[in-house]
Amino acid sequence: ISWQLTLFSLIVLPFSLIIISYIGLILRKQSGLLQQKMADITTNLHETITGVKIVKAFGMEEYENKKFFSETQKFFKLVLRITRIRNISSPVTEFLSVIVGVLIIYFGAQLVIVDKSIKPSEFITFLFAIFQLMPPVKELSSVNNRIQESSAAAERIFEILDTEPKIKNAESPVTVNSFKESITFKDVSFHYDDSDELILDRINLEVKRGTINAIVGSSGAGKTTMVDLLPRFYDPTSGKILLDGIDIKEIRIEDLRRLMGIVTQETVLFNESVIRNIAYGLENCDKEKVIEAAKAANAHNFILELPKGYDTIIGEKGTKLSGGQRQRLSIARALLKNHPIMILDEATSSLDNESEVLVQEAIERLMQDRTTFVIAHRLSTIRNSDRIIVLDKGKIVQDGKHEGLLADQSGIYRKLYELQFRD
Ligand SMILES: Nc1ncnc2c1ncn2[C@@H]1O[C@H](COP(=O)(O)OP(=O)(O)O)[C@@H](O)[C@H]1O
Ligand SMILES: [Mg+2]
Numbered sequence: 109i110s111w112q113l114t115l116f117s118l119i120v121l122p123f124s125l126i127i128i129s130y131i132g133l134i135l136r137k138q139s140g141l142l143q144q145k146m147a148d149i150t151t152n153l154h155e156t157i158t159g160v161k162i163v164k165a166f167g168m169e170e171y172e173n174k175k176f177f178s179e180t181q182k183f184f185k186l187v188l189r190i191t192r193i194r195n196i197s198s199p200v201t202e203f204l205s206v207i208v209g210v211l212i213i214y215f216g217a218q219l220v221i222v223d224k225s226i227k228p229s230e231f232i233t234f235l236f237a238i239f240q241l242m243p244p245v246k247e248l249s250s251v252n253n254r255i256q257e258s259s260a261a262a263e264r265i266f267e268i269l270d271t272e273p274k275i276k277n278a279e280s281p282v283t284v285n286s287f288k289e290s291i292t293f294k295d296v297s298f299h300y301d302d303s304d305e306l307i308l309d310r311i312n313l314e315v316k317r318g319t320i321n322a323i324v325g326s327s328g329a330g331k332t333t334m335v336d337l338l339p340r341f342y343d344p345t346s347g348k349i350l351l352d353g354i355d356i357k358e359i360r361i362e363d364l365r366r367l368m369g370i371v372t373q374e375t376v377l378f379n380e381s382v383i384r385n386i387a388y389g390l391e392n393c394d395k396e397k398v399i400e401a402a403k404a405a406n407a408h409n410f411i412l413e414l415p416k417g418y419d420t421i422i423g424e425k426g427t428k429l430s431g432g433q434r435q436r437l438s439i440a441r442a443l444l445k446n447h448p449i450m451i452l453d454e455a456t457s458s459l460d461n462e463s464e465v466l467v468q469e470a471i472e473r474l475m476q477d478r479t480t481f482v483i484a485h486r487l488s489t490i491r492n493s494d495r496i497i498v499l500d501k502g503k504i505v506q507d508g509k510h511e512g513l514l515a516d517q518s519g520i521y522r523k524l525y526e527l528q529f530r531d
Pocket of ligand 1: 302307325326327329330332333
């Protein structure tokens with residue numbers, strides 16, 4: 109259009125673009141780091157929150173808190189650094205853009221008005237062309253957006269962390285180190301906070317030490333809710349649960365939870381080595397004992413085949429394990445701690461046949477010589493139980509042994525047997 113104007117822009121523009129994109133680059137790199145840290149934190153949080161029952165059951169709140177605290181501190185240092193760069197960078201880039209813009213317009217206007225060497229319309233076209241060349245500027249604003257997103261996420265996390273736990277120790281909690289006789293549900297009713305609908309409706313039940321108790325019922329009957337009351341993940345809305353005659357609300361929570369091993373459908377593994385995962389909650393633990401537990405859980409053989417054996421890092425960021433392998437690890441975890449009471453939420457998810465047999469064997473070993481509550485779907489587990497409790501819409505509708513329950517032609521147990529139980 110005009111050689112003077114082009115030449116002028118060719119000198120001024122690259123110069124300012126270089127500065128702007130350099131700042132953009134630094135910001136992008138830092139923001140990448142920020143995203144990374146954020147991802148680490150959320151992975152860790154995700155693990156801890158989905159695994160919150162496990163974390164609580166193992167009394168590991170303190171440990172997870174410390175881990176989280178050190179991660180977030182790193183995160184904040186990064187945020188600070190980025191903010192500093194951004195505070196410097198945005199005035200600089202704005203200043204530069206303004207200067208360049210003014211210079212170009214001034215120079216162009218000279219050519220249009222004084223020199224009359226280019227037409228106004230040509231000058232406008234030229235300006236548009238120049239603005240097309242400004243992607244780094246747009247880039248900067250997108251970096252900014254990403255930073256905003258990250259801090260919004262961080263805020264949400266802190267909201268969650270600030271929530272006060274509802275389940276607390278009694279003023280002077282009772283110390284309990286063993287389980288001797290029985291667990292009793294006395295008129296236990298329960299509803300979740302978000303609805304008045306009774307999920308458990310006047311449950312009365314006495315479970316003797318050393319027995320295997322299967323809880324069966326259709327999906328949504330309240331089975332998981334019922335066993336969640338035992339380690340006090342929730343407290344009954346009314347009624348109470350007694351352990352050897354003591355209301356569990358009076359027992360020190362840590363003591364109560366130490367008595368109970370929990371293996372659920374959602375097996376939770378942490379981003380740590382196999383050995384740390386099995387010994388989760390134990391400060392220092394013999395490797396011998398871990399291996400013994402792994403063997404009993406049918407996990408030893410597959411662990412040896414992992415790249416670094418017992419030192420292999422597993423979990424979301426480490427080596428992926430199959431569903432059956434994960435379950436056997438969580439069984440090993442429970443075996444190692446040798447809890448007198450076991451709570452099992454049997455997986456219905458499809459494990460491959462071989463895995464299923466191995467898991468089943470491990471579960472049977474886990475139930476030996478303990479008091480077990482098992483939410484069961486497998487016929488073999490149910491048959492093995494001393495007692496079957498049939499739950500329907502939050503009520504116990506049948507209670508007894510397999511043959512007896514099956515004999516009731518119109519009973520729910522018979523329907524479940526025909527539709528749900530498999531081997
Ligand atoms: N955390 C929760 N908050 C609100 N409602 C829940 C929660 N967990 C379960 N429920 C509801 O409670 C009922 C019983 O659920 P659950 O105890 O998981 O049944 P089951 O284990 O027998 O399938 C269901 O209607 C379910 O939607
Ligand atoms: Mg359930």
